[in-house]
Amino acid sequence: MKRLAAVVALLGLATATAACSGGPTNQSGSGGGGGGLFTTIDATRPGLEATAPANPYNPKGNSFVGFNAMRIGWVKNHLTDPNQALPGIAASWEIAPDNSSITLKLQPNAKWSDGKPVTAEDVKMSIGIAYTQGSTAFSITPGAAGAAAEVTVVDPQTLKITQDMANPSPKFARGVLDTTVLPAHVWSSVLPADFWDKLKTARGDGADAEKAREEIPALGEKVLAFAPPKDVSAGPFVLERVNPSEALLVKNKHFFNAANVAPAQVKFLNYTGNEQVWNYLTQGKLDQSGFTATPTDVMNRIKQAPGNEIIKGYSPVAVGMAFNQAKKPYDNVHVRRGLAYLIDRDQVTKVASPEGGTPAATTSGIHQKPAQAWIPDTVPQLEPYKVDVAKAEAEFKEAGLTKKDGKWTLADGSPWKVSMHAPSGFSDWLSAQENIKSQLIKAGVDAEVVTTADYPLYLQELADGKYDVGFWLMALGPAPYDIFQRLYGASNGWTNVGQKVSHAAPGKNGNWMGGPEEIEVDGEKINPGELTAKLNTVGEDEAKPIMAQLAKAANQDLPVIQLWDYVNVQFVNNSRFTGWPKDDEVLRGGGNVLMAGVWIQQGLIKAKQ
Numbered sequence: 274m275k276r277l278a279a280v281v282a283l284l285g286l287a288t289a290t291a292a293c294s295g296g297p298t299n300q301s302g303s304g305g306g307g308g309g310l311f312t313t314i315d316a317t318r319p320g321l322e323a324t325a326p327a328n329p330y331n332p333k334g335n336s337f338v339g340f341n342a343m344r345i346g347w348v349k350n351h352l353t354d355p356n357q358a359l360p361g362i363a364a365s366w367e368i369a370p371d372n373s374s375i376t377l378k379l380q381p382n383a384k385w386s387d388g389k390p391v392t393a394e395d396v397k398m399s400i401g402i403a404y405t406q407g408s409t410a411f412s413i414t415p416g417a418a419g420a421a422a423e424v425t426v427v428d429p430q431t432l433k434i435t436q437d438m439a440n441p442s443p444k445f446a447r448g449v450l451d452t453t454v455l456p457a458h459v460w461s462s463v464l465p466a467d468f469w470d471k472l473k474t475a476r477g478d479g480a481d482a483e484k485a486r487e488e489i490p491a492l493g494e495k496v497l498a499f500a501p502p503k504d505v506s507a508g509p510f511v512l513e514r515v516n517p518s519e520a521l522l523v524k525n526k527h528f529f530n531a532a533n534v535a536p537a538q539v540k541f542l543n544y545t546g547n548e549q550v551w552n553y554l555t556q557g558k559l560d561q562s563g564f565t566a567t568p569t570d571v572m573n574r575i576k577q578a579p580g581n582e583i584i585k586g587y588s589p590v591a592v593g594m595a596f597n598q599a600k601k602p603y604d605n606v607h608v609r610r611g612l613a614y615l616i617d618r619d620q621v622t623k624v625a626s627p628e629g630g631t632p633a634a635t636t637s638g639i640h641q642k643p644a645q646a647w648i649p650d651t652v653p654q655l656e657p658y659k660v661d662v663a664k665a666e667a668e669f670k671e672a673g674l675t676k677k678d679g680k681w682t683l684a685d686g687s688p689w690k691v692s693m694h695a696p697s698g699f700s701d702w703l704s705a706q707e708n709i710k711s712q713l714i715k716a717g718v719d720a721e722v723v724t725t726a727d728y729p730l731y732l733q734e735l736a737d738g739k740y741d742v743g744f745w746l747m748a749l750g751p752a753p754y755d756i757f758q759r760l761y762g763a764s765n766g767w768t769n770v771g772q773k774v775s776h777a778a779p780g781k782n783g784n785w786m787g788g789p790e791e792i793e794v795d796g797e798k799i800n801p802g803e804l805t806a807k808l809n810t811v812g813e814d815e816a817k818p819i820m821a822q823l824a825k826a827a828n829q830d831l832p833v834i835q836l837w838d839y840v841n842v843q844f845v846n847n848s849r850f851t852g853w854p855k856d857d858e859v860l861r862g863g864g865n866v867l868m869a870g871v872w873i874q875q876g877l878i879k880a881k882q
Contacts, residue, residue, distance in 0.1 A: 311536035316563025321543040326500035339870020341506040346450035352643045355444040355752040362454045374435040375446045384527035386511040393426040398457040405493040410448025444752045509534045509874040533876030561869040562844040566701040580848030588841035589750030593833030599779040599787035609831040611668035613658040622837040625705035630837035638827035640748045640838045651821040655828040691720040694740040696731040738785045753816045754809035767802025774806045852879045
């Protein structure tokens with residue numbers, strides 16, 4: 274299976290094989306009102322599964338975020354504030370100054386597609402379902418996103434969710450807002466009648482608590498398998514039918530903002546790889562498509578199709594060339610620095626992600642846009658690692674490597690080959706690695722690219738320490754903790770449960786990076802994993818100096834070489850619909866391009882007259 278791009282892997286993974294049929298894209302829909310048919314794809318997963326239920330938790334479920342799947346709020350990727358969001362099922366909310374609670378006010382006119390009102394009881398039940406999945410703020414064991422302590426229905430339109438302040442997190446509100454809302458009159462059977470009592474027991478001690486902590490996650494399997502008799506949606510659309518070629522959604526006349534929803538119908542087209550999406554775009558079949566890894570020649574053809582336009586925004590993700598420091602010679606920082614001086618990041622980005630990425634200014638662990646907001650005084654102090662063969666050779670010699678007949682060998686004279694791994698079908702990663710391979714071989718460093726069958730296997734083998742070098746998504750903002758935990762979290766030995774940080778030896782408990790437990794920064798020994806954990810409990814002002822220390826640690830120690838920072842690229846077509854958002858701050862939260870379903874339900878998209 275081919276993926277759209279490596280960055281999409283963060284959003285989910287599903288597989289299927291099916292035929293493709295674009296169908297007409299300009300007919301009037303029968304859903305009442307609006308501007309006819311809106312055609313798109315689900316960028317988070319290739320393949321449609323015709324027999325899958327309309328279940329947002331089912332990996333193959335026919336539930337499409339922003340269209341027939343609604344959340345409490347639509348969280349943004351703001352540069353620095355993790356809790357900014359647009360209204361969803363909640364019309365508004367109030368976050369306590371100390372993050373101890375969030376009080377939700379629901380949309381006063383929200384109804385399900387069968388006409389029943391959306392109530393606070395629906396939201397409470399949906400939170401209960403979220404607990405069975407161990408998701409974000411709703412986990413039995415408090416983690417990096419904090420954990421809810423109480424869920425209280427104040428009145429039919431109001432809920433208050435409090436945070437367990439024994440283990441607080443500044444992004445607790447984000448976890449609450451990011452919850453999918455389901456109808457209690459359809460879904461209540463997946464939770465036992467004593468669920469909330471069981472949850473309360475699970476927070477205690479003793480045998481009963483241990484038993485409850487086992488039973489609640491076990492309910493998750495029942496949730497995943499649940500198949501509603503029909504789709505009951507609180508979103509702007511409701512699923513009407515699905516076949517191997519396409520899924521058709523029709524307008525939900527009961528949606529609270531239905532009068533401003535332009536399309537009468539939405540069609541999701543099937544695809545199994547990049548090429549099909551490229552064909553849809555070059556033929557002008559899609560009104561909108563999320564990010565797709567696209568080579569320059571194909572991008573030029575897409576741009577030439579009548580009505581096509583590209584929208585770009587900030588995406589808080591970067592990609593790094595990550596090292597397994599448990600394997601020689603990558604345990605030596607001078608080897609990692611030498612490689613950094615040999616790799617032309619501008620060239621790599623131009624080859625691998627010309628439209629969807631910008632070359633990393635340096636390795637800091639942070640996407641360069643939020644870096645300027647968080648640590649503007651530190652950024653100029655960081656070593657940029659511009660291409661410099663002389664510096665690379667000096668670093669290699671410092672590591673004890675030797676050059677013989679134009680090729681670098683290990684200190685003992687044995688051959689050295691940089692073996693880079695990537696999942697099959699990750700076109701941007703594979704193109705980058707092939708380019709790096711060429712650059713390194715030209716500099717006398719033997720190199721190879723090895724593909725892995727698929728992304729889940731890649732992650733498993735990476736965690737098992739089977740690779741010398743792999744690509745790793747990092748800098749996942751906007752929360753400071755999330756930004757750095759990809760470098761100084763479980764993959765590098767540190768786990769953070771209930772604000773208790775522990776460190777595992779290289780090769781143990783998923784520690785495949787194998788970096789040192791302490792690093793000297795500005796003459797001071799620091800523990801980067803413990804500092805990263807602190808980011809999950811402190812405010813913005815306290816976070817900045819910690820982030821500066823961590824950026825310096827990443828810059829000098831190079832657990833990864835940061836290659837490029839992603840740009841969120843979306844494709845739209847103005848032939849049938851207009852009004853595509855351009856204002857980063859208002860809609861995209863500092864540049865995050867949200868799902869098209871969110872644009873539509875907010876009333877921004879208009880049918881072209």
